[in-house]
Amino acid sequence: MPTLTKRLDPAQVVDSALELADTEGLDAVTLRRLAQLHEVTPMALYRHFSDKLDLLNALGDRLLADIELPEPSERPWEERLRQMLTAFVAALRPHPRVAGLTLTRILIAEPGLEMAERTMEILVDGGFDPDYAAEVGRQSICSLITLVTTEPGAGEDPEPSAREQALRLKRATLSALDPKRYPLITGTADTLVCPASTDDYYSLGIDLVVAGIRGVRPA
């Protein structure tokens, strides 16, 4: 039986905030807008979130909760590392416009802590001493978040027609540069504006990070 006519569930609020941000961008996530979606006064949100920042943090935590950690295995450390990083990226990929919110939450939200610990564990297995593993891990994670944040189409989605139009314009601007001065840029304008395949984009990004880690590994 319904106890109260209006009953706000914070988790649902975060869910609609996520949906809103995914479709209209983070700027569209507004207390008033959110309240309206739940047929409630803006101030009602303050019963569940102390701040707008608090709500945004909850949004970041929400993303981290989607991480599906790979189960432990006996494979070589590099392979496990790649699995871990891939799992992380997979959780963020569906939400490029909010992925940045996880930056400050990894060492706070439980799923982030879990991932951080397991990642460092792998690095230590690989021969890094713990403090070095901490720094390397930190930077690698940041790089991967940026990878998602700066994904080709992260700017706008509306309908694909507008997106396509924007890309066309960018491509044109780049191609219009002086080929004498910028031969490589004009020559690769298409690739620069938008990589051929999103999957390739991500796998290259992960390759770069993994290769970097391997490269700075102590002898």
Place this chain on the structure above:
Amino acid sequence: MPTLTKRLDPAQVVDSALELADTEGLDAVTLRRLAQLHEVTPMALYRHFSDKLDLLNALGDRLLADIELPEPSERPWEERLRQMLTAFVAALRPHPRVAGLTLTRILIAEPGLEMAERTMEILVDGGFDPDYAAEVGRQSICSLITLVTTEPGAGEDPEPSAREQALRLKRATLSALDPKRYPLITGTADTLVCPASTDDYYSLGIDLVVAGIRGVRPA
């Protein structure tokens, strides 16, 4: 002789915006605030910038203009690459809170284009084909921007006392975790919260990127 009592120089506006952002954060950069600094009405800014976004873009361009490209040399490609990336990071380092604004401007502002072209040139010298160089270069640059953006003290500066206090709190939160569950995190809490040396932080970041590039280099 002064031609007009009020004469706004866009470059000076951008300069004060930069100063403001450096000391008080990007949120403090407000049209009204900026106008006030130049003893002018907020709307006056619209004679020189079409948008706030336009002004922010100008700020990003301003940062890129600080890049001091290394002069061409015959050294091995890896060394030249490191020089180039180091020069880029050096330009952004003094302004961690605005460094992110360069993300969208590199392929637009002239100094950014120059750097991009030269970087790709180095990569091609190193054996990358141009399109691969484009993707690798793009992601490396993004990683380095993030490196600056997420620099340990990027959050707040006011006086170092407040900053130190915030760090202490973070450290405490991390150390308070269950050491059974998060042995590595609790063990390296100090490092995670703030790397020992800022210079080491940056040189590790650059090392990671360079090593990554070397690692994905085609045979």
Place this chain on the structure above:
DNA sequence: ACGCTAGGTCTACGGTGTAAACTTGTCAAC
């Protein structure tokens, strides 16, 4: 039965970006 309180509401305030209409020095051309 009764007070407490969690979880809503209402009103109001200061701050933000910016659209539209206006004023006013400055200079080029007649």
Place this chain on the structure above:
DNA sequence: GTTGACAAGTTTACACCGTAGACCTAGCGT
């Protein structure tokens, strides 16, 4: 010289934002 024209600053106004503070009021624990 006088006269437009125009670039650059002003004024006013608007819609929207986050949020402080005072106010209900339904429902539960004692």
